[in-house]
Structure formats: structure tokens, C-alpha cells
Amino acid sequence: MARLNVNPTRMELSKLKKKLTSALRGHKLLKDKRDELMRQFMNLIKENRQLRTEVEAAISEANRYMAVAGSVMQREVLESALMLPKQEVELEVKEKNVMSVYIPEFTTKFRSGDTNDIYSYGMAFTSIDLDGAVSALNSVLPKMIRLAEVEKACQLMADEIEKTRRRVNALEHIMIPDYEETIKYITMKLSENERSTTTSLMKVKDMVLKENHKFH
Amino acid sequence: MYKAAVIGDSASVSGFAALGLSVFRETKPEKITKLISKLAANDFAVIYITEPAAALVSDTINKYRSSKLPSIVLIPAIEGNTGEGMRALHDAVEKAVGSDILN
Numbered sequence: 631m632a633r634l635n636v637n638p639t640r641m642e643l644s645k646l647k648k649k650l651t652s653a654l655r656g657h658k659l660l661k662d663k664r665d666e667l668m669r670q671f672m673n674l675i676k677e678n679r680q681l682r683t684e685v686e687a688a689i690s691e692a693n694r695y696m697a698v699a700g701s702v703m704q705r706e707v708l709e710s711a712l713m714l715p716k717q718e719v720e721l722e723v724k725e726k727n728v729m730s731v732y733i734p735e736f737t738t739k740f741r742s743g744d745t746n747d748i749y750s751y752g753m754a755f756t757s758i759d760l761d762g763a764v765s766a767l768n769s770v771l772p773k774m775i776r777l778a779e780v781e782k783a784c785q786l787m788a789d790e791i792e793k794t795r796r797r798v799n800a801l802e803h804i805m806i807p808d809y810e811e812t813i814k815y816i817t818m819k820l821s822e823n824e825r826s827t828t829t830s831l832m833k834v835k836d837m838v839l840k841e842n843h844k845f846h
Numbered sequence: 847m848y849k850a851a852v853i854g855d856s857a858s859v860s861g862f863a864a865l866g867l868s869v870f871r872e873t874k875p876e877k878i879t880k881l882i883s884k885l886a887a888n889d890f891a892v893i894y895i896t897e898p899a900a901a902l903v904s905d906t907i908n909k910y911r912s913s914k915l916p917s918i919v920l921i922p923a924i925e926g927n928t929g930e931g932m933r934a935l936h937d938a939v940e941k942a943v944g945s946d947i948l949n
Contacts, residue, residue, distance in 0.1 A: 668942070668943070671942055675935065675938070675939055675948070678935055679932075679935060679948070682931060682932060682935065685921070686921070686922050686927055686931065686932075689921050689922050690922050690926070690927055692861055693858060693861075693922065693923070693924045696857065696858075696860070696861055696924060697857070697924060700857060708860065709856070709860060712860050712861070712863040712864050713863070715863055715864050715865070715866045717864070717865055717866035718866035719849070719850055719865060719866045719867055720847045720848065720849060721847070721848040721849065721850055721891045721892065722847065722848070723848050723891050723915065725914075732914060733914075734891065734914055734915060734917065736848075736891060736892065739847075740866070741866065763861045764861055764864045764865070767861045767862060767864070767865055768864075768865055771865055774894065774919070774921075775850070775892065777919055778850075778891075778892040778894075778917040778919045779917065781917060781919055781934075781935075782914070782915075782917035784935070784938045785911050785912065785938055786912070786914070787942065788938040788939070788941040788942040789912050789941070791941075791942040791943075792941050792942060795944075
């Protein structure tokens with residue numbers, strides 16, 4: 631703990647006392663912020679993990695179908711079947727403020743009203759596995775969008791938690807002890823000065839009295 | 847209006863084309879890097895990228911980690927799941943909590 635480099639005056643003392651009060655208050659607030667962020671973060675992480683497992687499983691399944699479709703059909707036919715999509719996904723992005731972390735919220739909009747209207751090809755020249763792949767992907771799409779949202783939120787909140795934790799630690803372990811020590815130092819110094827003044831006054835009084843006694 | 851993109855090798859991402867996501871078939875690191883910055887500047891809110899493709903451009907992906915948009919999400923490629931996407935989750939926990947408390 632290092633004492634701050636200040637003059638031991640009453641002015642500095644009252645300044646430091648004010649600083650200490652606000653540091654203590656700030657410390658308490660930041661600690662609350664950190665705890666609440668952490669609570670929400672843990673919920674999000676749980677959801678994130680769940681979603682990721684589900685999405686990964688569904689995409690792997692779609693990929694399996696796709697691999698089969700790719701082996702049954704010619705590459706070019708497969709590509710051309712998917713070339714002109716009927717559907718188009720658009721996202722509306724809103725912001726949500728969680729403990730002053732701005733996290734995005736996505737709302738999906740489809741071009742065609744029927745969300746099952748996804749097969750951009752006739753059934754005649756394509757393998758049934760392609761249908762399986764497309765339908766598997768289509769059913770997991772809402773979860774994928776939610777995953778994008780949650781994953782971003784987790785990253786942003788992790789950053790904010792790290793920052794807040796550092797601030798809390800800096801206040802708790804450096805600033806507040808420093809202030810307290812400096813305040814103690816100034817208080818001691820001031821009372822020491824006071825004592826020294828008192829003693830010199832007593833001394834002077836003694837001397838003056840002695841002087842006066844001579845004449846009596 | 848924002849859009850969503852998928853980046854990866856042709857076999858892994860073709861299926862997403864049918865759903866109306868914008869599909870980019872790229873496998874070269876320089877091209878993917880350029881593509882990501884282009885997409886980020888052009889109203890793409892979500893970018894799905896296959897794990898092998900993401901492994902090539904991890905620096906670029908980390909750069910967008912702390913910005914609000916786009917959200918870059920790793921998805922398994924046709925070769926299988928490498929667990930890279932889950933690892934990102936563990937990294938976030940480690941960053942926030944100080945140690946990896948999942949598992």
C-alpha cells in the first residue's frame with residue numbers, strides 16, 4: 631500500500647475523505663453490477679450451450695443428408711437445384727440494454743409468407759436426401775438465429791464482466807486502501823503538529839512566567 | 847434491413863441457399879478475410895462460418911468478437927464437428943469468471 635504523495639493539510643484531508651466516500655460508493659455499485667451481470671451471464675451461457683448442442687446436431691444431420699445427396703446426384707444438378715432460392719431471410723435488429731451492455735436482438739422476416747415454402751426445385755431430378763437436408767436446416771433456422779443472438783450477447787457480456795471485475799478489484803485493493811492510509815497519515819501528521827504547537831506554547835509560557843518572577 | 851450470410855466450402859453451405867441465406871463459397875484465407883470485412887460493412891448482422899473456414903481466419907473473427915454486429919457463429923462443416931464452436935463458449939466463460947466452470 632503506497633501512501634499518496636500529498637501535502638498533509640486539512641484541505642487535502644477533507645478532499646481525500648470525499649474521494650474515499652465516493653470510492654466506497656462506486657465500489658459497492660460496481661460490485662452489484664458485476665454480480666448481476668454474472669447472474670445473467672450464467673443464464674445466457676446455459677442457453678447458449680443448449681442451443682449450440684441442438685444446432686450442431688441438426689446441422690450435422692443435414693450434412694449427412696447432403697453428403698448422401700451429393701453422392702447420388704451430380705454436383706452441378708445439386709448446385710443448380712439450390713441456386714435460385716424461393717425464400718429470403720431478412721433480419722430486423724433491435725438493441726437491448728442489459729446492465730448498460732447493448733446486446734442485439736434479431737427478428738426474422740421471410741420473404742414468402744409460408745415458412746415451409748423452401749424447396750426451390752422440382753422433385754423430379756433431385757434426390758430425396760436433398761429434401762431431408764433442406765428441411766432439417768429449415769427447422770433449425772430459428773434456433774440458429776437465436777444462437778447468433780445469444781452467442782453475441784455472451785461475448786459482449788464476458789467483455790463487460792471482465793472490465794467491471796477489474797474496476798472492482800482496482801478500487802478494492804488499490805484505491806481504497808491508498809486513500810485510507812493517506813487519510814491516516816494526514817490525521818497523524820496534523821495531531822502531531824498540534825501537540826508540537828501545544829508543547830512550544832507551554833514552553834514559551836514557562837519562559838514568560840520565569841521572566842516575570844524575577845521582578846517580583 | 848439486415849441479412850444473414852453463410853461462409854464455407856461448397857458442400858457444407860449449399861443447403862443454406864435454399865433457406866434464403868446469402869451463401870459464399872470461399873475456402874481461401876485472404877478471400878474469407880476480405881469477405882468478412884465486406885459483409886460487416888454491408889448490413890450483414892449474422893455470419894455463419896464453417897469451423898474449418900473459421901480456423902483459417904481466427905484473427906479476423908476475434909476482431910469482431912467485441913463489436914456489436916455482426917455476430918459470427920461457427921457451424922460444423924460436412925466433415926464433422928470439430929468442437930471449435932463450443933470452445934469459443936468456454937473461452938467466454940473463462941474470460942468472465944476467471945476459470946472454466948463448465949463441464
